[in-house]
Amino acid sequence: MDSGLYIAASGMLAEMVRQEQISDQLANVNTPGFKSDRATQAGFGELLLQNTQTGAAVGRLSLGVEIAETSTDLAPAGIHETGEALDFAVEGEGFFAVRTEAGVRYTRNGQFSTDAEGNLTDQLGDPVLGANGAPVRLRADGTVAPGDIGVFAVAGAEKQGENLYTGNATGAATGKVRAGFLEESAVNPSQAMVQLISSFRALEADQKSIQTIGETLQQSAGQVGSIAG
């Protein structure tokens, strides 16, 4: 069969993954502390074509493409004032740490709350940790001193959802905690829209390739193969 068919089909599948990834970016334009992701496309192997009669090398042919890697851009985004005492932002590098049932996780979304025991928690009720790894306690007036909240440098941070990242803390980070502020989502809406559109057009082009190759095959079968009479 024509390998072009499979190459174009792999292109469509890769664009569909990209569409999914960009849709996720657009869904999170208002999620505080959200970091944007990037999908990198790559060919998955090449074939060296040879002339069937002389054996001379003709050139390389890709076997198709796929999304080879997804990565997160962890650069700090802008912060803005909210006036809510329990909103926090890390200004600069570093993560807040929370203790979940599955272990310590890291986050940049500082929309915190409190629990009945007077601990600072994240939205889902998991305690936020101080620099010493113990839960942060509310002071008598119901507020939290920004300095009580730990900011950790995290190696190998990877998203797992619910604003949380897995990874290993490698000590204190340089970022400073600001109370009454939130970090904006790092998604650039216009950039994401442009990516969405160009990825969609690439998908359409792949579809046209498949259709064209399909027509070629039809002609081979219908015209070349027909017995003149």
Next chain:
Amino acid sequence: MNTALTTAAAGMEAQQAWLDALSNDIANVSTTGYKSLRVGFRDLLYQSPGRGGAEGTLTGSGAAAEVFGQNFEQGALEATGRPLDVALTSAGFIEVAAPGGGVALTRDGNLQIGPDGQLRTATGQALQPPVRIPKGVDPEEISIAPDGTVAAGKRTLGKIPLVEVTNPSGLQANGENGYLPTAASGPVKAAPNARLQQGVLEASNVDMANVMTAMTEAQQGYELAGKAVTTQDEVLAVANGLIR
């Protein structure tokens, strides 16, 4: 199934939840003692996209948003000159009897004298424990001290119960401008440091300028997610267009 479609739709839902909360805030811009809602956003599960993505690649499943408590920032004080109007100038609540039994907490200090002489809130809930104003006492001579002590002239009539909870974020709004204590809020206890001011009311802490800015952002987010949904529909149309 195309998961991109549900991812994009989750984004619309999250912005919708924010819009709903903002609408509620706007509707309560003139409600005495109202506290604006806090809406928490989060991204959803990251998982392997399946075909088209190499091993180890992850795509997110969109966003979710929900109300997770109130912003208990102090509202502005508005002088009314009415002797039975009180405003809390600190953290804390006035304890009232809840209609369904138990107690409710409120910051709405627009008090009235009920037919039975008891001090009640504007929605008719009696203070808990009750404060009775004897017949013949002119409301104009009632004085209310910062600690809640109600007196007529030199005669002490009772004390407006001032209380607090460990975690106000855990309180549940009861729809009558009050809150019900829950396991998450912790038990109701006396608030010796809470302070009242007589002759004023605490305005809603909704800031219209902030709400309008937030509304614009939420609307833009909704449109963007909506555009993503439309595009995913077109993606499926292109895939279906392979066979003619």
